[in-house]
Amino acid sequence: MVLKIEKQLQTTTSASNELAETVRTRGVIRVDAARLSQQAISVLDARLAAAVAPSVSRLEARLAEWETRSASAITKRMVDTSSEVERVVARVEDAVRAAGRAERRVDAMTTRTTWTTVGRLCLALVPFAAVLLVVGGLAFGALQALGVGPLLTWAWTAFELADEWWAKALIGGGTIGGIALSGAVIWKLGLKLADQYRRW
Structure with a gap:
């Protein structure tokens, strides 16, 4: 009976040692930094995109509105400038015609001056x-x-x-x-x- 108890004790001790070794090996926590950072970045990217999306859409809308206003202002300025250029060109043409008439008069006077x-x-x-x-x-x-x-x-x-x-x-x-x-x-x-x- 003592032998039986001793054998049982040895079995219990070896089982307990195996259990302690298993607990020791499983009790150590190993962290994979690369996978953890990749997971954190993907979660943060998703949350940041969700948080920033309304501001980005408002900014895009304002930029589009500014581009529209700028384009209309530039177009209006170009139309005004082209009409002003046309007026100046008409005046220059009138001045050239008047200068031609004056030159013809001077030529006529010089030919008649004796x-x-x-x-x-x-x-x-x-x-x-x-x-x-x-x-x-x-x-x-x-x-x-x-x-x-x-x-x-x-x-x-x-x-x-x-x-x-x-x-x-x-x-x-x-x-x-x-x-x-x-x-x-x-x-x-x-x-x-x-x-x-x-x-x-």
Whole structure:
């Protein structure tokens, strides 16, 4: 009976050793990193695609809308530019036609201009030259007699020496007004002289 118990104990011990070895070999967990990362990436890709899909579709819709607006704006600008170019081309064509007409007139005038015509033109300018000389001489003499040169020198010296802005404005305005008034008087006298010369 002792032998039987001993045999049973040996069997139990060997079974227990085998069981312990099996548990030892199965108790070790081995992780395959490549397969784990591949699985995690596929799961993350699916979740990320699902999370980002609405934003991507909104962005695509906005991009499509922007492209449509840009295309319509560019088309409108091109139409406006082409119409403006057509207007400019029409104006250029009108200018070329006018230049052609002027060139033909000049050619016609140069072919008709003779020494007689030049002489007549010079004779027509003689009265204007005479009036200009007379008016210029009278104006220069009158201005010297009236002392306008020293008056203008005095006015601009006073303008430079004035300290207040309103004094400068008054002196400058008065001087320019006097010059304009005397110019108008000389002009009217010149016109009267020209009329008198025509009557002679």
